[in-house]
Amino acid sequence: xxxxxxxxxxxxxxxxxxxxxxxxxxxxxxxxxxxxxxxxxxxxxxxxxxxxxxxxxxxxxxxxxxxxxxxxxxxxxxxxxxxxxxxxxxxxxxxxxxxxxxxxxxxxxxxxxxxxxxxxxxxxxxxxxxxxxxxxxxxxxxxxxxxxxxxxxxxxxxxxxxxxxxxxxxxxxxxxxxxxxxxxxxxxxxxxxxxxxxxxxxxxxxxxxxxxxxxxxxxxxxxxxxxxxxxxxxxxxxxxxxxxxxxxxxxxxxxxxxxxxxxxxxxxxxxxxxxxxxxxxxxxxxxxxxxxxxxxxxxxxxxxxxxxxxxxxxxxxxxxxxxxxxxxxxxxxxxxxxxxxxxxxxxxxxxxxxxxxxxxxxxxxxxxxxxxxxxxxxxxxx
Ligand code: IPM
Ligand code: MN
Numbered sequence: 411x412x413x414x415x416x417x418x419x420x421x422x423x424x425x426x427x428x429x430x431x432x433x434x435x436x437x438x439x440x441x442x443x444x445x446x447x448x449x450x451x452x453x454x455x456x457x458x459x460x461x462x463x464x465x466x467x468x469x470x471x472x473x474x475x476x477x478x479x480x481x482x483x484x485x486x487x488x489x490x491x492x493x494x495x496x497x498x499x500x501x502x503x504x505x506x507x508x509x510x511x512x513x514x515x516x517x518x519x520x521x522x523x524x525x526x527x528x529x530x531x532x533x534x535x536x537x538x539x540x541x542x543x544x545x546x547x548x549x550x551x552x553x554x555x556x557x558x559x560x561x562x563x564x565x566x567x568x569x570x571x572x573x574x575x576x577x578x579x580x581x582x583x584x585x586x587x588x589x590x591x592x593x594x595x596x597x598x599x600x601x602x603x604x605x606x607x608x609x610x611x612x613x614x615x616x617x618x619x620x621x622x623x624x625x626x627x628x629x630x631x632x633x634x635x636x637x638x639x640x641x642x643x644x645x646x647x648x649x650x651x652x653x654x655x656x657x658x659x660x661x662x663x664x665x666x667x668x669x670x671x672x673x674x675x676x677x678x679x680x681x682x683x684x685x686x687x688x689x690x691x692x693x694x695x696x697x698x699x700x701x702x703x704x705x706x707x708x709x710x711x712x713x714x715x716x717x718x719x720x721x722x723x724x725x726x727x728x729x730x731x732x733x734x735x736x737x738x739x740x741x742x743x744x745x746x747x748x749x750x751x752x753x754x755x756x757x758x759x760x761x762x763x764x765x766x767x768x769x770x771x772x773x774x775x776x777x778x779x780x781x782x783x784x785x786x787x788x789x790x791x792x
Contacts, residue, residue: 411745416449416737417478417706422457422505423715424725424779425484431727431783432482432734435755438790439738443751446744450478455508457488457500466508472515479744480737481708483509484730485715509710510558513551516705518697519582520589521549523680523712530763531688535660542606543686545666546597548590549676551697553577554627556673578627578672583634589700590615590670591642597668598644606664607646614646615639618655618671618679627672635670656682684712691726692763694733696740707740709733723778731759731786758789 416436420429433451440447453459455466468474475481487505512518526544527533533540560573598613607614617635621628632649639647650658652675658665659679663686671679684693690713697708711729719725735756742749762785766777777785 411446414445414447414479414741414744414748415477416447417475417481418449418451419455419481419483420451421455421484421486421715422488423485423717423720425456425486425715427720427723427725427779428711428727428730429482429484431779431786432730434783434787435731435790436734438787439751439755442791443747443754445738445747445751447741447748455486457505460500460504466504471508472512475512476516476706478706480706480741481512482730482733482737483512483708483710485711485713487715488717488720510556512708513697516697516708517552517699517702518705518708519550519552520586520698520700521551521676521695522593522698523547523549523676523683523693523695525680525683525687525693527687528692528760528763530760530765530767531692533688534685535663539606539662539664540686542604542664543666544604545663545669545683546593547669547671547676547680547683548586548593549671549680550582550586550673551676552673553579553582554673576624576627578630580630580634583630584638585701587615587617587631587634587638587670590668591638591645592700594645594668595642604664604667606662607667608665611644611646613644614648614667615642616648616650616655616666616669618650618652618669618675620652620675622651631672652679655679659683659686680712689726691729692732693729694736696733696736698740707737709737709740723780725779727779727782728759728763731755735759755790758786762786762789 418429418433420426436449439445454471460466486509487502488500524546527541555576557575557577559575563571594613594615603612617631619628619631621632659682684690687693693712695710695712699705711733713729735752738748738752742752
């Protein structure tokens, strides 16, 4: 069997704390399932590396990471305390650039963010149907609002004009939407027809745009969606404007299955979807290139570096653990043991959640990052 290599990038803020738990869980799983897998931790990209070297990662950083089979990132970004102006502070444009560079340069164009409520997780909605939430948001990850083109004319003057150009290409739109239809089909095969689906079709895709105000890319998305939908007659199709989608995510989130959205719309909707499933401490994500299996996928919790709670044993490591489970699942075609380990980790996190109730460290200080880790290690080894 091929020996697989995973790169661990703890990053900044709470990143190193949640990654330490994931790393320990990984060593337990490697032992227990005899996984053909090793891992390497990197001190970059990080604020600390920048302080020493003047940049977030080595020049050949992306090249180094490309040789791995998968990458797991903790979190990036550390604006520093606002009340200590002489502390070395990095603007987001620098500290977050490695994440955007990795997505772009590795061509990880599909961002998958599953949102499924699990028993024991905080439930912020009172309608009991909210416990049936089970959606997959697929976010465009390579262009759109994140194209980083534009500039500031007459910057700093009262006559300043800032432009932020959004670029949407037919090829990126087509591959994204096709991927959404494919994933909807796969999901339908793995479950009975959800009881909240109105139509008899077992799968659906909801397209998100803001085509009433942004018709150029809105129409490109809509036309591509309608054309591809003809190839998937088994998949029910919907469209929501992004603002209306926000309302419906709160009013009736159980009606959604696969949701496909642009880069920025997907970013915003996935924070909302994370809260529907108990909060940022439980939301994992994958950045993938579904067309090219030789490119390492990048897995990360949906949450950020949360510098306000860093170093306080308050971060919830479970979003990172669930991201590790997604990593192992993604690698499972190499060896069945990886699929078993992924399932075991996923089931263990959920079993503990069901048993303990809401143990997110921010709610129950006595159950911090380390304690959550300890509880899970004991279960993982069983
Ligand atoms: C995310 C994050 C990033 C994004 C930030 C840190 C640039 O919010 O992964 O959702 O907007 O993509
Ligand atoms: Mn985000």
